[in-house]
Each structure stands twice: as C-alpha cells, then as structure tokens.
Amino acid sequence: MSSILNCIRADDVMATLLEVKDLVVKFALRGGDVTATNGVSFDLARGERLGLVGESGAGKSVTGFSIINLISQPGYIASGSVNFHGENLATMSAARLRTIRGNRISMIFQDPMMTLNPVLTIGTQMIETLMAHNLQMCKERARGIALEKLRKVHIPSPERRLEQYPHEFSGGMRQRIIIAIALLTDPELIIADEPTTALDVTIQAEIMDLLIELCETEGMGMILMLDTCRCRSGNWTLAVMYLRRTGY
Amino acid sequence: MSALATFRESYLWYSFKRDKIAIASLLVLVLLFCSAIFAPLIAPYNPYDPEMIDIMNSEIPPAWEDQGSREFLLGTDSQGRDMLSTMIYGMRISITIGLGAVLLQAFLGVLIGLFAGYHGGRLDAIFMRAADVQLSFSYLMVAIFLSAVLQAVVGVSRFGEIAVPFLILVIGFSQWPQYARTVRASVLAERKKEYVEAARVAGFTSPRIILSQIFPNTLSPILVLSTIQVANAVMSEAALSFLGLGMPIDRPSLGSLINSGFEYIFSGAWWITILPGVLLVVLVLSINLLGDFLRDVFNPKLYKG
Numbered sequence: 001m002s003s004i005l006n007c008i009r010a011d012d013v014m015a016t017l018l019e020v021k022d023l024v025v026k027f028a029l030r031g032g033d034v035t036a037t038n039g040v041s042f043d044l045a046r047g048e049r050l051g052l053v054g055e056s057g058a059g060k061s062v063t064g065f066s067i068i069n070l071i072s073q074p075g076y077i078a079s080g081s082v083n084f085h086g087e088n089l090a091t092m093s094a095a096r097l098r099t100i101r102g103n104r105i106s107m108i109f110q111d112p113m114m115t116l117n118p119v120l121t122i123g124t125q126m127i128e129t130l131m132a133h134n135l136q137m138c139k140e141r142a143r144g145i146a147l148e149k150l151r152k153v154h155i156p157s158p159e160r161r162l163e164q165y166p167h168e169f170s171g172g173m174r175q176r177i178i179i180a181i182a183l184l185t186d187p188e189l190i191i192a193d194e195p196t197t198a199l200d201v202t203i204q205a206e207i208m209d210l211l212i213e214l215c216e217t218e219g220m221g222m223i224l225m226l227d228t229c230r231c232r233s234g235n236w237t238l239a240v241m242y243l244r245r246t247g248y
Numbered sequence: 249m250s251a252l253a254t255f256r257e258s259y260l261w262y263s264f265k266r267d268k269i270a271i272a273s274l275l276v277l278v279l280l281f282c283s284a285i286f287a288p289l290i291a292p293y294n295p296y297d298p299e300m301i302d303i304m305n306s307e308i309p310p311a312w313e314d315q316g317s318r319e320f321l322l323g324t325d326s327q328g329r330d331m332l333s334t335m336i337y338g339m340r341i342s343i344t345i346g347l348g349a350v351l352l353q354a355f356l357g358v359l360i361g362l363f364a365g366y367h368g369g370r371l372d373a374i375f376m377r378a379a380d381v382q383l384s385f386s387y388l389m390v391a392i393f394l395s396a397v398l399q400a401v402v403g404v405s406r407f408g409e410i411a412v413p414f415l416i417l418v419i420g421f422s423q424w425p426q427y428a429r430t431v432r433a434s435v436l437a438e439r440k441k442e443y444v445e446a447a448r449v450a451g452f453t454s455p456r457i458i459l460s461q462i463f464p465n466t467l468s469p470i471l472v473l474s475t476i477q478v479a480n481a482v483m484s485e486a487a488l489s490f491l492g493l494g495m496p497i498d499r500p501s502l503g504s505l506i507n508s509g510f511e512y513i514f515s516g517a518w519w520i521t522i523l524p525g526v527l528l529v530v531l532v533l534s535i536n537l538l539g540d541f542l543r544d545v546f547n548p549k550l551y552k553g
Contacts, residue, residue: 070449102451109449114442119464128460132452181450 016083017189017221018044018067023080025059025066036062036075040246042239044221046188049212052225054241060225063241064191066090067223068101084189103133106182108192112174112199116166122177123162129184149180153210172203179210189221197227263545270541273534280531284340291333292321296499303328307517323519325505326512334500335524339531341501345415346482350474352420353481357427358463358470364428365435366458376432379425387422388487394418395493408496415494419484423477430473434466468546475539479532486528502528 023040026033037059044050054060065071067082069089082089084100092100109115117125126146131137143162150158153176166174175195182190192211196204215222239246255261264270283290293300305328309316316323322331364372398414399407407414438444439462447457482502488494489503497508502524509520 068449098451098453100451102449107446107449109442109446111442115446117443117447117461117465119467120461129450129452132450132456178446 015046016043017046017048017085018223019081019083020063020067021081021083023063023066023082024078025062025071025075026078028074028076033078035078037066038245039080040241041080042246044189044223044237047215047219047221049215049222049224049236051236051238052223052241052246053238054225054227056227058241060241061193064107064193064223064225067191068105068107069097070101099133102129103185104187105189105191106185106187108175108178108182108190108195110194110197112171112178115178116174118166121163121165122169126162126181126184129181133185145184146180149183150177152183152214153177153180155180171199172206175199175203175207176210179207179214183214183218186218187220189223190215191223191225193225194227195224260545264541267541269537273537273541276530276534277538280339280527280534281343283336284343287336287340291330291336293330293333295329295334295337301328307512307520309517310519310523322523325509325520326517331519331523334505335502335527338500338502338505338524339527341412341495341499342482342485342503342528342531345412345419345485345501346478348412348416349419349423349481349485350477352416353423353477354427354470354474356420356424358431358466360424361428361431362435362458362463362466365432366439366454366462372432375428379428382422383425387419387484388491390422391418391488392491392493395488404496408499411495411499415485415488418488419481422484423480426477427470427473430469431466434469435462438462438465472539472543472546475535475542479535479539482528482532482535502531 020040020042023037025036027036040059040063042050042052052060052063062071062075066075066077067089069077069082069092071077077090080090084105089097089100116122120128123143123146126149127139127142130142130145131139146162147158150161155161155173155176161169166177169177175198179195190211195211196207199207211222211224214220264274288294295301305320305324306326308320308324310323310331311318311321313323320330320332322335324330325334360375364375395407395414395418398410402410435458444457444461447461452461485494485501486503486506489501490507492504492507495501495504497504500508505524506521506528509517509522509524512518513521
C-alpha cells in the first residue's frame with residue numbers, strides 16, 4: 001500500500017511515467033529456471049528519453065516485452081514491478097492491459113521487413129489497429145488519422161501509399177510506416193527495440209532523427225534499445241544493461 | 249486504381265491468358281454452371297412434370313441414331329423422360345449439393361483449423377485427434393449407415409424431400425478434416441511470424457488476430473483446396489446416389505441417373521447411363537483442371553516439367 005502512495009506522490013512531483021523496479025524475468029525450462037533479467041530498475045519521466053544500451057543477450061528485448069507484460073511462454077515475471085502511472089502492469093488483468101498495450105504504450109521492432117502483414121494493404125492495417133482500440137471509430141475517421149500520421153513520418157503522397165502492400169515499400173519506408181502505426185493512438189510511451197539494426201547507415205540516421213523529432217513534437221516518452229551508443233543529438237538518459245542488470 | 253485494372257495487371261490474369269487448358273476448362277465450367285442455373289429456361293422439357301412424360305416415348309435413342317427422334321436430342325430414359333432435360337436438372341442438383349457441402353466443410357474446417365492452430369495445446373490435440381478418427385473410416389460407411397437409419401425413420405417417400413440437405417450435411421461433415429488440416433498447417437507457419445507478434449503488442453485480442461491478420465494469409469491454400477473439394481463432393485454425391493442412398497429417381501442427380509440406366513445397358517439402351525456419366529466426367533475434370541491451374545499460380549515454386 002505504501003508503495004502505491006509513494007508512486008502517486010512521485011507522479012505529482014516528478015511526473016513519473018514509468019517506473020521499473022527490481023524486475024526479475026525467468027524462463028521456466030525443463031532443466032530449471034533460467035534468469036533473463038535479474039533486477040532491472042529505471043525511471044522515466046513524462047517526455048523523457050531513455051537509451052537502454054547493452055550487448056546482445058543482455059536482456060534488453062526481454063525487458064521491453066515485460067514492460068507491456070507480453071513475454072512469450074515459458075517466460076514469466078518472477079518479481080519486481082512495472083508501474084505505469086502508478087499502476088502495476090505486471091499484475092494487471094488482461095482486459096485492462098489491452099487498453100494500455102498498443103494504445104498508451106506502443107512498440108517498434110527490429111526488422112521492418114517482418115512486422116507488417118504481407119497480404120494486407122498498409123491502410124487496412126492502420127485502420128484495423130485504430131478500430132481494435134476504439135470500437136466507435138468509423139472507417140473514414142480512421143483513414144484520416146492514418147493519413148495524418150503518415151504525413152508526420154514524412155511519407156510522400158500518403159493517399160496513394162495507403163492502398164499499397166508492404167512489399168511495395170523500401171526498408172526505410174517500412175520502418176517509417178511502422179513508426180506511423182505506433183503513433184496512431186497517440187501513445188505516451190514508445191518502446192523501440194533496436195529500430196535501426198536492419199537498416200543501412202544513412203537510413204539509420206534518418207530514422208533516429210525522425211524518432212527524436214516525433215518525441216519532441218508529441219511530448220512522448222521513449223525507451224530506445226541499442227547495442228551501441230551512437231546517438232548524436234537530443235537529451236538522453238542512458239542506462240547500460242550488462243549481465244541482466246541495469247546501471248546508470 | 250480500380251479493381252478491374254488491378255486484376256488485369258495481376259499474375260493470375262497473366263498466366264491464365266497463357267494457359268490453354270485453364271481457359272478451356274473455365275469456358276466449359278461456365279457453360280455447365282449457366283445451364284444448371286438457367287435450367288428451367290434452357291431445358292426443352294420439365295422432367296419433374298408427369299404431364300410431359302409419356303411412357304410410349306420410353307427408350308428412344310439419341311437423335312443421330314437410326315430410330316432417334318428430333319423431339320428428344322439425346323433420347324429418352326426408361327420412363328420416357330427427355331435425357332437432355334433430365335441431365336441438365338440432374339447436374340443442377342449435383343452442383344447444388346457439391347457447393348453446399350463444400351461451404352459447410354470450409355466453414356467448419358477453416359474455423360477449427362484457425363483456432364486449433366493458433367491456440368495449440370489441448371484444444372489443438374482434441375480437434376486433430378477427432379479429425380484423425382474421422383478420416384480413418386470411410387465416409388461412405390457413415391453415409392450408408394445414416395441414410396439407412398433416416399430412410400427407416402421418415403419413410404422412403406419423404407426421404408426424397410429431405411435428400412438434398414441430408415447429402416449436404418453428410419458430405420460436409422465427413423470432409424471438414426481436409427480443411428482443418430490444411431488451414432492448421434499454414435497457421436502454424438504464420439503464427440510464429442513477427443507481424444503476429446506485432447499485432448499482439450498492438451493490443452489486438454486473439455480472435456481479432458486470427459480472423460483479421462492470420463486468416464488472409466491462409467487464403468491461397470483454401471482456394472486451391474476448395475476447387476478440388478467441389479469436384480470431390482460432386483463425385484461423392486454421385487457415388488452415394490449410384491448406390492441408391494442419395495437422390496430418388498423422380499428427382500435424379502447425375503449419380504442416380506447413371507444408376508437408373510445401368511440395368512438397360514446390356515439391352516442396348518446405353519445412352520441412359522453413358523451420357524450422364526460423360527457429363528459427370530466433364531464437370532469434375534474441368535473443376536480439377538482449374539484447381540491444378542490455381543495451385544500452379546499460387547505456388548510458383550512448383551515448376552511443371
């Protein structure tokens with residue numbers, strides 16, 4: 001009880017968006033539990049950007065997935081808490097969680113070639129995402145929002161692009177579209193799991209600039225996971241993950 | 249871009265234009281379906297109307313034979329019914345049962361395959377073992393058993409009235425595992441892909457992921473399977489009717505027509521059994537050839553030698 005009160009007070013004073021505390025994630029395997037993260041802790045204020053840096057296998061992606069409580073079986077959150085606006089996502093009901101996941105917290109993945117559904121036009125996918133979160137949403141309004149977000153990520157002639165399939169886009173364009181999909185519901189927090197790893201160097205810079213620009217204009221918080229520190233601009237808090245723990 | 253323009257640029261249309269067999273079988277199929285749909289307009293007689301049947305006209309050979317008559321192009325059967333009209337009406341019943349049974353199979357099989365494949369675990373195990381059990385004994389055995397029971401319960405005369413829905417149900421329920429297995433196999437491949445993960449992260453409920461994200465990705469095997477299953481269902485119906493368990497002789501399908509003429513084949517009246525047989529072969533063959541074409545288009549990795 002006292003921890004909840006603390007969080008609410010902290011929320012007032014520092015406007016804490018997300019507070020991860022001693023997060024331990026384990027995978028139940030046949031030979032016993034394997035610890036994937038062992039005491040990850042960090043705070044994120046509203047609109048703050050956190051870079052989570054660590055070598056591969058350090059537990060960055062697992063941390064990202066456990067924030068939205070979506071670790072695939074046989075993984076589970078063994079202890080610790082993930083407080084989003086003071087509510088613990090680790091113990092929240094599935095239905096309540098769905099109103100946060102993909103709505104107030106969005107996630108961007110590593111490989112833009114794989115994360116779009118190959119047989120649906122991007123318009124269909126964007127409209128579907130909007131309607132999944134807001135049952136009162138009509139198709140015309142959803143289309144309008146989709147167009148607005150595509151413009152925000154600098155996709156030229158979005159009206160035409162909305163009718164096209166993922167294979168008709170280049171890798172950089174696809175990652176922009178994925179970012180646009182993440183932006184659809186105006187989230188307060190974006191978790192970007194190595195969003196530039198699958199792209200070439202010049203496109204990497206473009207995507208990074210775009211993400212920073214969007215965070216600043218929209219006032220979004222962002223957790224960026226990377227394997228190297230190569231950010232050139234913007235205010236970043238940096239956390240290093242090593243051996244399944246965080247340190248500043 | 250309009251839908252028609254998109255279609256004209258598609259690979260499907262491109263390969264269709266170059267495949268003579270596909271064009272021919274589609275033409276034949278369209279012709280047969282149209283004559284089945286517009287049977288009352290096309291057929292010269294109404295084979296269901298006893299007023300138009302005269303027993304004196306029985307066993308008249310086709311028009312090109314010596315004793316043939318211009319009135320009955322393909323001759324008449326043992327009751328004096330015009331063969332051409334009876335065949336067109338019979339094909340109408342065969343196609344109705346075939347399409348109805350496939351719709352039922354597809355509905356059950358696709359739904360079960362999608363959910364079993366996506367959720368896995370116990371649900372998957374139960375449905376797939378049920379499918380194994382069902383495929384392990386012949387559908388004919390089940391159909392013979394059920395129709396014998398049904399004929400005993402409702403009586404042979406009333407059985408004729410409910411024969412069409414009965415055959416649709418029997419053939420539909422006996423073949424759903426084909427769809428369930430095919431769909432489940434593609435779902436198992438699709439559900440590990442990242443777009444499914446992305447949909448889950450985006451907060452989609454699992455029925456929504458299954459129906460709006462995974463289902464469109466399983467459509468091409470479903471389409472190919474459907475053509476083959478329509479042909480199979482028409483054949484199954486013909487087999488059941490030939491055995492006397494399907495359509496009654498006063499509302500014959502192609503199978504019961506073949507059956508009705510079978511006794512006369514040695515007395516020289518070959519047309520009663522051969523002509524509906526040829527029509528059945530042409531119908532099933534053209535559906536199968538079209539299915540082969542679709543399979544080649546949707547699976548370009550399968551090169552024909």
